[in-house]
Amino acid sequence: MTAPRTPVTPARSSAPHGTGADASEDSRVRRTGRQLIFSAYGALRAVKLYPVENAAVQKALADVAAHCKELIAAEGELELRMSGEFIFINQTRLRLDLDNFASFSHLLSLFRAAGIGSVSVGEEIAAKDWLIFLSLLQAPSSDEASERLAVLTEKLDSAGVTAFTLAPPAEQGSGNKEKARERAKRTYAQSVAATRELMSSVRMGGSPNIKKMKRVVQGIVDQILNEETSLIGLTTIRDYDEYTFTHSVNVCIFSVALGKRLGLTKLQLYDLGMAALFHDIGKSRVPQSILNKSGGLTDEEWRLIASHPWLGVLALFQVRGAQDLPYRSMIVAHEHHMKRDLTGYPRPIRDRQLSMFSKIVAIADGFDAATSRRAYQTVPFTPAQVMLEMRDNPRRGMDPVIVKAFINLTGIYPVGTLVILDTFELGIVHAVNPLQEMLSRPVVRIVSDQQGNVVYPGTLVDLADRNADGVFLRTIIKTENPDRYGIRVGDYFV
Numbered sequence: 001m002t003a004p005r006t007p008v009t010p011a012r013s014s015a016p017h018g019t020g021a022d023a024s025e026d027s028r029v030r031r032t033g034r035q036l037i038f039s040a041y042g043a044l045r046a047v048k049l050y051p052v053e054n055a056a057v058q059k060a061l062a063d064v065a066a067h068c069k070e071l072i073a074a075e076g077e078l079e080l081r082m083s084g085e086f087i088f089i090n091q092t093r094l095r096l097d098l099d100n101f102a103s104f105s106h107l108l109s110l111f112r113a114a115g116i117g118s119v120s121v122g123e124e125i126a127a128k129d130w131l132i133f134l135s136l137l138q139a140p141s142s143d144e145a146s147e148r149l150a151v152l153t154e155k156l157d158s159a160g161v162t163a164f165t166l167a168p169p170a171e172q173g174s175g176n177k178e179k180a181r182e183r184a185k186r187t188y189a190q191s192v193a194a195t196r197e198l199m200s201s202v203r204m205g206g207s208p209n210i211k212k213m214k215r216v217v218q219g220i221v222d223q224i225l226n227e228e229t230s231l232i233g234l235t236t237i238r239d240y241d242e243y244t245f246t247h248s249v250n251v252c253i254f255s256v257a258l259g260k261r262l263g264l265t266k267l268q269l270y271d272l273g274m275a276a277l278f279h280d281i282g283k284s285r286v287p288q289s290i291l292n293k294s295g296g297l298t299d300e301e302w303r304l305i306a307s308h309p310w311l312g313v314l315a316l317f318q319v320r321g322a323q324d325l326p327y328r329s330m331i332v333a334h335e336h337h338m339k340r341d342l343t344g345y346p347r348p349i350r351d352r353q354l355s356m357f358s359k360i361v362a363i364a365d366g367f368d369a370a371t372s373r374r375a376y377q378t379v380p381f382t383p384a385q386v387m388l389e390m391r392d393n394p395r396r397g398m399d400p401v402i403v404k405a406f407i408n409l410t411g412i413y414p415v416g417t418l419v420i421l422d423t424f425e426l427g428i429v430h431a432v433n434p435l436q437e438m439l440s441r442p443v444v445r446i447v448s449d450q451q452g453n454v455v456y457p458g459t460l461v462d463l464a465d466r467n468a469d470g471v472f473l474r475t476i477i478k479t480e481n482p483d484r485y486g487i488r489v490g491d492y493f494v
């Protein structure tokens with residue numbers, strides 16, 4: 001499935017802006033760019049199958065070099081840049097469709113595995129340069145992921161290939177990634193602190209400051225739009241004592257990331273984030289002793305808990321600056337447990353359609369709640385179990401299309417899942433693979449040796465990496481409960 005944000009459009013559609021001349025120039029770059037990718041893919045396969053002298057290999061390599069030269073002649077320069085699931089030729093984004101999908105994604109995964117974000121091609125480019133570059137790209141690498149780009153550059157140098165200038169992905173340049181993580185940690189900590197303040201203020205009958213919460217949500221939205229991985233990683237911390245606050249922040253993070261996938265605008269994401277952050281505000285009106293009770297609930301206690309949606313609406317009416325609060329926050333507080341078939345609570349009197357925001361928050365909420373350890377749930381489900389349950393059990397009342405988008409966001413093995421690999425190592429899922437057909441091959445942090453001894457902080461590996469024969473180096477066998485190994489997943493994300 002392709003998220004609506006990134007529509008698949010055939011190349012023949014006209015360019016959205018610019019003069020007619022610009023548009024035709026644009027489509028020329030796009031056409032030649034696609035031919036370049038095709039021929040590079042063809043050359044990769046030819047190099048793998050036949051000896052170098054083979055005519056098919058020579059022809060494929062000559063084609064690649066010719067397309068490069070054509071682009072350089074037309075554009076004055078040639079840079080191939082990988083960004084998410086896309087390949088750019090200079091400033092032009094190549095369009096993906098079904099017949100080029102395999103070549104695009106194969107090339108993208110090779111570049112990604114090598115740590116390459118962009119390749120500038122010089123005008124002296126020749127077929128033999130591509131031969132060396134593609135062979136090196138396909139060779140299995142035992143180097144640390146962070147070293148691969150430097151090693152590859154060195155190998156090209158020593159082979160006398162100077163036509164390529166390789167650079168790391170823009171957001172992952174050395175130091176930037178660390179900074180992004182630091183920023184994410186700060187955003188997360190501030191959000192939890194502000195939510196704690198808000199909830200206790202409501203509990204004490206005070207009127208919390210909405211402006212401050214708006215800033216919190218803006219921080220989360222901006223962070224998700226710039227670099228979503230770090231913030232999603234932090235949702236795995238799930239501090240037992242702070243459950244109520246971290247839960248609200250986690251639901252906000254998941255909802256915003258999901259809203260982004262569904263193509264919402266930045267302003268809509270702000271509103272959605274506010275609604276998500278406030279979805280359980282009604283719980284501040286329920287005695288803590290009931291919220292934290294570990295045994296079964298009496299009917300009366302259950303009635304109180306089940307009243308948190310409408311208590312939430314009341315609380316939202318009473319906050320200072322309620323006029324600044326999107327009306328949708330109240331709807332979400334009211335609807336987030338209703339379920340699609342309206343069998344949840346509160347039971348509406350009339351038939352109704354749940355709002356899009358409520359459906360999004362319900363999924364983020366259901367996922368975070370089920371994977372967290374709480375008073376009445378000492379053994380949480382693994383994230384993968386929860387995901388399948390939400391997808392396959394209609395009684396959960398989740399919107400199947402949004403669940404699908406959520407799976408695309410988090411992968412089949414969501415971030416924070418402990419997995420056992422076919423190498424007998426344990427791994428913690430670190431980041432989802434952006435390629436749709438690779439959802440079962442995330443980036444994983446190896447946290448044990450092959451004997452099962454837990455290590456810290458462990459090393460990152462990409463499960464999409466293959467050896468020279470195209471066989472995957474590591475594959476997930478099953479998911480496991482981290483408690484069995486004494487592992488605290490959150491420790492690996494701070």
Ligand SMILES: [Fe+2]
Nearest residue numbers: 279280336337
């Ligand atoms: Fe709730």
Ligand SMILES: [Fe+2]
Nearest residue numbers: 279280365369
């Ligand atoms: Fe909740």
